[in-house]
Amino acid sequence: MTDPNDDMLDDLFGQARNVAPEPSEALVARVLADAAAVRHAAATPKPTLLDRFFDMIGGWPAAGGLVAATLGGLWIGVAPPASVEDFTAAMLGEQVAVGILSSDTVFDMDPLADG
Incomplete structure (x- = not known):
């Protein structure tokens, strides 16, 4: 004997197999x-990496400001004004001068010549 509920389910599944599923237009638009x-x-x-760095510091205007501050600090460090030298001498107690390149070293070509 067959169960009438099973026959109803078979009919229902048969009808479902015959119907092709169609997605809604909203779903298709979202996809x-x-x-x-x-x-x-x-x-x-x-x-x-450079773009991310510039975004991190604030873009090209901030990078320009950093370059200007760096060059200004380098300029003051290499050739300080007299007031900065006086202030440094007063704070340290003595003036210290360090020569990076002397004029003899720059123009002395004897070690480079072969003889």
């Missing part, structure tokens, strides 16, 4: 929008 976003994200180049 296509996601695909376009992924394609656009893949097409844009990844930022380089």
Whole structure:
């Protein structure tokens, strides 16, 4: 004997097999929008390390400010104004001068010549 509930289920599954599932238009639109976003994200180049550094410090204007401050500090360190030299001498108690290159070393070509 067969169970009438099983016959009803077989009929229901048979009807379901005959119906082709159709996605809604909203679902199709969302899937296509996601695909376009992924394609656009893949097409844009990844930022380089230098780009990420500039973004971190605030962009090109901040980098320009850092370069100007660095060059100003280098200038003051190499050729300090008299007031800075006087202040440093007063703080340290004595004036210290260190020559990086002497004029003899710059123009002395004898060690480089072969003879």
